[in-house]
Amino acid sequence: MLDTTPLIIAVDRFADRLRAAPQSRLQRGAAAEGLAAARQLAVRAQHIEAPGREPRTMPDAGIFAIGDQLAVAGRDLAVALEMAPSAELDEAVLFVEEATARAFA
Numbered sequence: 001m002l003d004t005t006p007l008i009i010a011v012d013r014f015a016d017r018l019r020a021a022p023q024s025r026l027q028r029g030a031a032a033e034g035l036a037a038a039r040q041l042a043v044r045a046q047h048i049e050a051p052g053r054e055p056r057t058m059p060d061a062g063i064f065a066i067g068d069q070l071a072v073a074g075r076d077l078a079v080a081l082e083m084a085p086s087a088e089l090d091e092a093v094l095f096v097e098e099a100t101a102r103a104f105a
Contacts, residue, residue, distance in 0.1 A: 002086055004078035010096040011041070011074025017104060019067035025104075031063035033103035034070050037096060041073040044092065048080040 018026070018034045039058045046055040061069060074096065081089050 001082050002084065002089055004081050004089060006093045007074060007078050007081065007089055007096065010093050010100070011071060011078075014096055014100040014103070015067040015071040015074070017067075017100065018070060021104075023063070026063040026066070030103040031066045033099055034066040035060055037099035037103075038066065038070040038073040040095065040099075041070070041077045041092070044088075045073065045077040045080040048077075048084055048088075 014034065014037070018030060021030050035058075042058045043055045046053070058069060058073065077092060081092065
């Protein structure tokens with residue numbers, strides 16, 4: 001079974017930064033970047049769990065919920081990746097790190 005700890009750590013760091021960010025920072029784009037990342041992670045998990053099925057889109061629950069949405073999507077993907085090739089995990093970790101950098105640039 002694949003150790004998904006690096007993904008969980010990256011997602012938790014990003015989610016914590018979103019939760020701690022002031023409203024002005026969230027409105028300037030951090031929340032939008034977080035939601036886009038959460039949606040992408042959710043789609044990746046759905047493709048692994050149910051290949052061939054049309055993925056559902058994560059709803060926008062508002063700027064103050066983005067951190068929680070990201071954390072849930074990241075953990076869902078981590079569970080799905082436990083049996084996937086390690087390259088998919090590495091790609092997901094890189095994606096989250098790049099999204100974090102864009103959100104807080």
